[in-house]
Amino acid sequence: MQLLQNILQHVQVLSTHGSLEVPVQGIVFDSRQVREGSLFVAVRGVQADGHAFMPKAEEAHAAAIVCEELPQELKPGMTYVQVKDSAEALGQMASAFYGHPSKKLQLVGVTGTNGKTTSVTLLHKLFRELGYHVGMISTVQNQIDEEVIPSTHTTPDAVKLNELLAQMVKAGCTHAFMEVSSHAMVQRRVAGITFAGGVFTNITHDHLDYHGSFEEYIKAKKSFFDMLPKNAFALVNADDKRGPIMVQNTKASAHFYALRKMVEFKGRLIDNTIQGLHLEVNGQEIWAKLIGAFNAYNLLGAYGVAVLLGEDPTESLTVLSSLSSAAGRFDYVVSDAQITGIVDYAHTPDALENVLQTIQQIRNPNQKVITLVGCGGNRDAAKRPVMADIACRLSDQVILTSDNPRFEEPQAILEDMQKGVKPLDFKKTLSVLDRKEAIKTAVMLAQPNDIILVAGKGHETYQEIKGVKYDFDDKQILSEMFRQLGK
Numbered sequence: 442m443q444l445l446q447n448i449l450q451h452v453q454v455l456s457t458h459g460s461l462e463v464p465v466q467g468i469v470f471d472s473r474q475v476r477e478g479s480l481f482v483a484v485r486g487v488q489a490d491g492h493a494f495m496p497k498a499e500e501a502h503a504a505a506i507v508c509e510e511l512p513q514e515l516k517p518g519m520t521y522v523q524v525k526d527s528a529e530a531l532g533q534m535a536s537a538f539y540g541h542p543s544k545k546l547q548l549v550g551v552t553g554t555n556g557k558t559t560s561v562t563l564l565h566k567l568f569r570e571l572g573y574h575v576g577m578i579s580t581v582q583n584q585i586d587e588e589v590i591p592s593t594h595t596t597p598d599a600v601k602l603n604e605l606l607a608q609m610v611k612a613g614c615t616h617a618f619m620e621v622s623s624h625a626m627v628q629r630r631v632a633g634i635t636f637a638g639g640v641f642t643n644i645t646h647d648h649l650d651y652h653g654s655f656e657e658y659i660k661a662k663k664s665f666f667d668m669l670p671k672n673a674f675a676l677v678n679a680d681d682k683r684g685p686i687m688v689q690n691t692k693a694s695a696h697f698y699a700l701r702k703m704v705e706f707k708g709r710l711i712d713n714t715i716q717g718l719h720l721e722v723n724g725q726e727i728w729a730k731l732i733g734a735f736n737a738y739n740l741l742g743a744y745g746v747a748v749l750l751g752e753d754p755t756e757s758l759t760v761l762s763s764l765s766s767a768a769g770r771f772d773y774v775v776s777d778a779q780i781t782g783i784v785d786y787a788h789t790p791d792a793l794e795n796v797l798q799t800i801q802q803i804r805n806p807n808q809k810v811i812t813l814v815g816c817g818g819n820r821d822a823a824k825r826p827v828m829a830d831i832a833c834r835l836s837d838q839v840i841l842t843s844d845n846p847r848f849e850e851p852q853a854i855l856e857d858m859q860k861g862v863k864p865l866d867f868k869k870t871l872s873v874l875d876r877k878e879a880i881k882t883a884v885m886l887a888q889p890n891d892i893i894l895v896a897g898k899g900h901e902t903y904q905e906i907k908g909v910k911y912d913f914d915d916k917q918i919l920s921e922m923f924r925q926l927g928k
């Protein structure tokens with residue numbers, strides 16, 4: 442419990458009506474969750490405008506309402522606070538309500554199109570090995586040391602985020618590593634959060650449906666570095682064309698990592714095999730367990746963070762070299778017939794291209810590559826034909842299928858993908874709408890020693906169709922098909 446006036450400290454308030462000394466039991470931004478004593482914040486969303494639900498919050502006996510526009514009639518006895526930006530205010534108030542937990546941790550945020558989950562997972566494992574109590578907030582799961590807290594978003598909403606950070610502080614964590622998505626930046630989910638550092642992995646095609654254009658998507662990522670404080674670090678992949686833009690206006694100190702440029706954290710890829718990566722990092726050679734050239738970037742970024750947080754470079758590198766990746770990232774099973782099945786969360790053109798390039802680099806010339814891929818519904822439709830084309834270009838056989846159709850027609854998504862298949866590739870491409878049938882088909886087509894890539898869903902254990910999440914686990918189904926078909 443906190444008094445309203447105490448949590449308004451950093452909020453840009455335009456007007457107040459009623460007492461600010463009301464006790465607040467909790468902060469909510471969904472009228473359906475208002476309980477007696479809740480503070481209801483009216484936020485404008487994509488589907489709806491929270492302001493329309495202020496009467497519901499009044500009926501449910503909210504303690505007070507924070508909004509950008511006051512209702513026409515103010516309810517007697519109720520407190521209203523008019524603010525400039527409700528989403529920003531929500532973040533500031535959530536931080537104050539939970540005692541500013543981000544200030545009590547060394548909190549590092551990772552942003553970029555691909556590599557966020559892998560990076561925070563590596564950092565969490567590294568700092569655990571170095572002996573700290575560590576928190577993690579990621580797409581796959583949130584963690585406090587080894588305790589797993591299920592995750593619903595890549596970056597949780599402001600209230601959930603501060604609640605999680607407060608739990609970490611309470612558990613004695615000194616460090617926390619979190620993913621910062623572009624949606625979170627636009628929706629101000631991290632407003633009021635104090636970061637010790639920020640990392641930029643890369644930016645390529647994704648989420649154009651939400652941001653409208655690539656320029657707007659870049660701006661959303663850059664806004665994270667614009668909000669970092671002066672004493673924080675901004676660690677940027679200098680090989681990405683947009684790396685320098687990210688730190689153009691930051692107050693934080695800029696640092697760079699790269700494989701192709703001479704920078705502070707400099708890596709060199711010596712070899713890339715199914716056993717892992719042979720790398721040189723700032724003059725030291727390591728054999729890392731992670732597979733795929735793109736993981737050289739994730740390792741370098743994690744190394745840079747460790748050094749910038751004051752850890753010993755050699756010890757950090759040694760630990761990093763022993764770490765495995767996050768669930769569903771180049772996760773592979775080898776069947777009895779020596780067919781290699783790879784499950785990977787590649788759901789963007791760049792990720793798919795990188796994973797397939799890696800497979801091309803590590804395979805023997807006699808191993809055929811069969812790629813199974815689908816695209817999510819109610820997400821960027823422009824990437825669909827591009828991903829189908831990449832799959833065809835880098836595979837011997839392609840099976841186009843469904844991912845999470847959400848509220849779209851699976852057949853329509855498939856047809857968007859088919860538009861990317863060039864006439865010369867028609868004969869190597871099959872379309873099997875049912876994802877389980879598609880996996881079965883891939884296994885039936887595979888000969889001993891072949892490679893099957895099942896892309897797009899990685900760690901996900903469900904398939905989301907019309908608002909219902911049905912059990913679905915690519916890796917489990919793949920193993921089941923190997924057994925069922927005697928492969």
Ligand SMILES: CC(=O)N[C@H]1[C@@H](OP(=O)(O)OP(=O)(O)OC[C@H]2O[C@@H](n3ccc(=O)[nH]c3=O)[C@H](O)[C@@H]2O)O[C@H](CO)[C@@H](O)[C@@H]1O[C@H](C)C(=O)N[C@@H](C)C(=O)N[C@H](CCC(=O)O)C(=O)O
Nearest residue numbers: 470471472484486487488489491494594595596598622624
């Ligand atoms: C597009 C998007 O990001 N939507 C997020 C957004 O919902 P919204 O803007 O649609 O909300 P809305 O339905 O318009 O409602 C507006 C306001 O009215 C309120 N409301 C609504 C109904 C009601 O009866 N009463 C009420 O008070 C809502 O609580 C909300 O505050 O705010 C919600 C609360 O924080 C999020 O749960 C929701 O995430 C949806 C479920 C989602 O799928 N988001 C994805 C795209 C996302 O955020 N992904 C990124 C990762 C991307 C990546 O890394 O590749 C992530 O960080 O997870």
Ligand SMILES: Nc1ncnc2c1ncn2[C@@H]1O[C@H](COP(=O)(O)OP(=O)(O)OP(=O)(O)O)[C@@H](O)[C@H]1O
Nearest residue numbers: 554555556557558559580735738770785786787792
């Ligand atoms: N540094 C990287 N550069 C390019 N591709 C990568 C990189 N790291 C991972 N990938 C590819 O992208 C996929 C997603 O990786 P990861 O889950 O780490 O990214 P993410 O940024 O967390 O994604 P999301 O935005 O969906 O949460 C991986 O399965 C792999 O195919």
Ligand SMILES: N[C@H](CCC[C@H](N)C(=O)O)C(=O)O
Nearest residue numbers: 788816817820844845897898
């Ligand atoms: N964080 C990503 C996940 C995409 C995963 C893919 N399986 C899909 O459903 O499109 C998003 O929300 O766009």
Ligand SMILES: [Mg+2]
Nearest residue numbers: 557558580595
């Ligand atoms: Mg992620």
